[in-house]
Amino acid sequence: MKAYFTEQDPTFFNALLPALIIVALVYTRSPATNCIFDEQEALLANPYVNGDHLLWRDAFKRDFWGLPPTGSIGSYRPIPNLIWRALWRLREHPWLPHWVGLMLHAVNAALVSRLALAIAPKNRAFAWLAGLTFISSAVLTEAVTGVVGIADVLGGMGVLLALLALRLPAYLMPLGVFAALLFGLFSKESVIVAVPLTAWAALVLAPALHPSHPRRWLRALLALGSAAAALVLYTELRRRWFPVALPPELTEPLPEGAPLAKRLLHDFMRWFAQPRLPTDPINNPLVNAETPDRIAGALRVYARGLGQTLLPVTLSGDYSFPQEPIPTSRFTLPTLLGGLAMFVAPLVGACAWIASWLRERRERRASTADLSIAAPSATTPSPTTQAALSNVEAESKIHEEIQSLEDRSVAPSAATSLEDSSVAPSAMTSPEDSSVGAQQAAPRSSWWARRAPRVDRPNWSPRMITWLILAWVLVWVPLAFFPHSNIPVVLPTVRAERFWYLPVVGLSFGYAWLLTWLVTRPRAALWSRARLVGITSVTLFIGFQLLSARLHALDYTNDLTFWRATARSSPNSAKAHLNYSVMLGARGYMKERLVEGGRAKELAPEWAMAHVYYGDALCRMKRASEAWPHYLRGFELKPADQNLISLALQCLWDERAWQPHEAELLALADKYPGTWLAHLARDLVLNGEKHGGVNPTYRPRGYNEGPKKK
Incomplete structure (x- = not known):
């Protein structure tokens, strides 16, 4: 068992098996369960899922609840409906759709491990811990155990596939990002946030994913363009297949003098044509709040959710009124912490990216210098090359004795240059070519002396990887949560734990890197006090997450x-x-x-x-x-x-x-x-x-x- 994790890299298939075991043990509901909460509407009352008068392709003409555009209550997600309909034909019971959601979550955990391995290929522990941190995150229990959460799981899968597509060559990467995000958008509309997120990941992670030729700006632009193309195609198809009436606030023009940002958002929302979402002050008290109060309440919710990812003491399936009321003060501690985490963290992430760029330059110079110094001594001639050099020396001595001074000067210099040059052993392959190699050795040696050797694949230091992960995560988490924050638009729900699926994708890498540091940083004996503290911290963190997730999953018994x-x-x-x-x-x-x-x-x-x-x-x-x-x-x-x-x-x-x-x-x-x-x-x-x-x-x-x- 130990060798499975210590002697194998967490490739996708290596990581998938333990992920399947964990989700089965932690998140599985009782087979005697019934439809809970939104599953009533999503399965039982969904005419597309359990009706017999609609065609399969009509999934693209119905909303998440199986309703036509004229009666829609929002949420256009065809792919989950297709899966539910297929499973409902096998058995009209929520357990099978629930089980499929578990399997998809395990797949996502394996994808997380594979991406972590690509970011830090020399750090196997980090890659395993990234997948473990993601799959054990208790705040995701609602998304994983509840049937309706399959939309979040599928959307997360699309985003993870897009991130893994960043590893492809530049000419293939746009196609991979485009296909992955198109799949994600048809699973859940909030994947729209992956357009900037994928571009940011391409920019930040380029040195890790493509150490020889990062070309970060080119890859970021290609990722942004392909992600935007997926969004445009998705939106135009949805507007054609699922035309909805715009709400009055979008049909009416903005007043003169409206801020540019507000006008741009207004124009985008008109084009995006999001199906109108229901507004109920019981489900979301912020619908009746003034804009500053709504933002304060949203930041408070964000801070509390972020705390749940770290310490899931209390998990709940509902936070309706007055559990999360309109704040009486705009400057409470949770609101201030939420503001720092939402708006200041991305600025810190941008600074971390600059630091990673500077660190990359220093490490490339250091690697180049080390390679340049080590190159002459590191070149050990092969037996074939040694024979060639011996022939050259013998020929040189003969020429010194029988030729004139001008003729004698060529061979010795050639022999000397061959013996002392840093040219690779493969420059001469046989004794027959020795004389030609001797003549070409001198200019090749001087060329290498003028130009430092190129580093094909730098071995980035842990500090370099730390800056990369900080830069990526500090921007990823707030931006991934932003569409669900009730700041840009008012949602039907004030707070739901399933909204954290995409943010936790990024958080898993940050938490895993910290946990890896706690375990591997001590350089003393294996069971030193510092190492014991690190191992204990990791065990307690993962164990508490798994325990909280299991206890919350038991709430879904019926x-x-x-x-x-x-x-x-x-x-x-x-x-x-x-x-x-x-x-x-x-x-x-x-x-x-x-x-x-x-x-x-x-x-x-x-x-x-x-x-x-x-x-x-x-x-x-x-x-x-x-x-x-x-x-x-x-x-x-x-x-x-x-x-x-x-x-x-x-x-x-x-x-x-x-x-x-x-x-x-x-x-x-x-x-x-x-x-x-x-x-x-x-x-x-x-x-x-x-x-x-x-x-x-x-x-x-x-x-x-x-x-x-x-």
Whole structure:
């Protein structure tokens, strides 16, 4: 076992086997699991995945949830849908898609190890640790264990393949980057950030990936051009296959005098035509924040997520309101730390790149000087060459005796130059060519004396690699997270751990290099105190990550376990408590459901769903008269929510408790004309007997049901 890691380089296939074992042991869910959280919509309610009226190619005409452009809620990701549809044909259960996600994550870990080996080919420990750090990162548990996270995993795969394509010759590299990023973009749209990231990696890592001929600026421009070409093709195809209406803020021109950066972003977003994302202040409280407050909240979230990558003490599946509220102050410690990590770190990374460039020049000069000094003594003639030199010497002596002084001067000088020159042994290959070689040796020797030997592949020092990794990682991490930060655009979610998949790709190299330094830096005996401290630190770090990941993966046993764990890890998330109450109610724990629902209502008193669901719990406990005030409050908070209103009215009908409130229902219909409340209330009063309550067409989809057949 030890020899597998100490005597073998972590090539892709060597690294893949242990990666598969680790993901199977750490991230696997129970085979008895059910659809959890977003998996309900992504699998069960997805008409492309489990429907029978759509063609396979229609994946490119549907959004992530299987909806057409006219009904899209954002997120255009065809490749995950293709995988899910194929797997759903084998078995209609979430475990198989979950297992495929695990295998893909293992592939990515092997790619990380292979890239690390390319960056530091002399440091096998670093390459193994990079893959281990990545695969054990507990903050990625949501992306790996949850089915919906396959989009992040596939997007990360596309980016990693693009980074590995940077190793190719300059004439092949653009094609590799183009194909890899096109795959990544069709997996998840946030891979757009790989356009500048790939160019930066090509610029910074060129000396490591191509030590003989870095040509960093040429490679960076080629990478940038091919990545941009992939983005253009992806965008134009998506606009053709999945045309969406632009939101009002993009259709209307900006006011006169708008800053140049804002105008450029506006024009880009118009062209990019991102499907409109839903906005819900419960899922993301920052939608209602002023821009400075939104940025402060986003930086706070970034700082906390960055801390989780280092010390994942608490992991949660949800951070909804008020777990991550609008900040009351713009200058808290987490916000300041997030600002430093987001905006100052890239500047430090740029300085580190300059330092790496200067270091590279010094090491190239030193290597050239050492090679120039060592070249004469290092050249040991082969037996064939020694024979040739002996013949030259013999011929020289004969010519000295029988020829004139002018004729005698040629051979000895040639023999001397051959003996003392630094020409390679292959300059003479046979005794028959000795006289010709003797004549050419003198000018070749003087040419090498004027020109220092070229270093074909410099052996970079650890300090040089340190500067390269610092420069790469300090820019990579904030830029990779930026699209998910809620700074450029407001997202449907304030915070999610799966957003860290791409940033952790870069962080893994930084953490692994530090861990390698802790273990290998001490030069004393093998079990010296310093080495023991380093080995202990590495063991504790990796062990804690693996333990945290496994414990969080166990939260995905089933929906009840998941929401119970989420309510405990995010005690201020109203959504977590409400969903936990629903899971309890589905299993008949009505009293416990009422308690959790009441907690959600307390945390979010302006949330219509919390009031309606609390009333629904009372109604199903045969306490319909107590439920009406909560229903009424929910109706008034959101009269346009079809599902909430039909859910409440149907329970009132089933419990025969709607007649006492008939007048109030009609009054509400008059108060909110043109809403679902008005339509459903009147329809219940007029046609309730005919439909058995609410018209079945308008009733909400039942729990664990697929799309409604129309």
